[in-house]
Amino acid sequence: METISTNNQTIWYDPKLLTQVAKGDIAQIFEVEYWQQHDAISGSAQGRGTTWFIQLDGMQAALRHYRRGGLFGKLVEDQYRFLGWGSTRCAMELNVLNVLAKAGVNVPRPIAARATKSGLFYRADLMSERIPNAKDLVDVLVAKPIDANIYRKIGQEIRKMHDAGVNHTDLNIHNILLDGAQTVWIIDFDKCGQQAGDDWKDGNLNRLKRSFLKEVNKRQIQWQESDWEPLLKGYQG
Structure with a gap:
């Protein structure tokens, strides 16, 4: 720069x-x-x-x-x-x-x-x-469910972010994108930063899970509690 x-x-x-x-x-x-x-x-x-x-x-x-x-x-x-x-x-x-x-x-x-x-x-x-040919998870899941492999990739990407010490204070499914190659992207890091320790990481994940639950009611996305398991497995490596 x-x-x-x-x-x-x-x-x-x-x-x-x-x-x-x-x-x-x-x-x-x-x-x-x-x-x-x-x-x-x-x-x-x-x-x-x-x-x-x-x-x-x-x-x-x-x-x-x-x-x-x-x-x-x-x-x-x-x-x-x-x-x-x-x-x-x-x-x-x-x-x-x-x-x-x-x-x-x-x-x-x-x-x-x-x-x-x-x-x-x-x-x-x-x-x-601007990530080409990408949609956020809300738009993707309104149209159709996604398979366990994609959920694992989401978990892996969040883990990489956490390993870099970055606390995404607004991690929700509007801020996770899938492109045409099914690559997972994370966006919108306003007011985010690096943070020491580990106690904040569960807070990120809990916020993300609440986001899935919220959009089930709000937008009727095609998601169920069992979809959280492969995401966690991806996160845990």
Whole structure:
């Protein structure tokens, strides 16, 4: 990763993944208008704000602006207290993605991040790889059940993440993807980080199991309690 810093802004980016962008244009890659001018917008998705899909050389990227959720988010939409560049949410997520990628966990490749400071607060953006031909487990399981081998692979991927010391504080089945080759991916590491010890790991797994149970009632996904056993076996190795 390379870094560009000014008094009120820091940008981290991987030049190998932004080969079509001149260095003088790096600050513009977080603006949707820049990609519109280059006819590189391939789509978008609505969530907590809009995620824009960008066509880069050889891959697609997802560009999102950090926004608050909940009641407080209605008052302060996208500002966070500044405690140092390394403590910004985008820098922390970028770092976690780098750690996990180096550990061999299937996560989106981090491409670039930006934090812009204004007084005591900052705003942030992140660009990461968009996994092609992938659906989250909710959409997959609404359509059909999956076999025990895939559940084992999910458990194995979570174990690799835990062995890298990363606590995914929002591990749920919306944040686990399956691509066309049935490869398992884990996404959305906002507010996540490395953590010592082991006592938090069961909390991750319990949260994931509650997510399966919730979506059985909410979306009628095709899942049953016995499907948890191969996932645990994959996790336990």
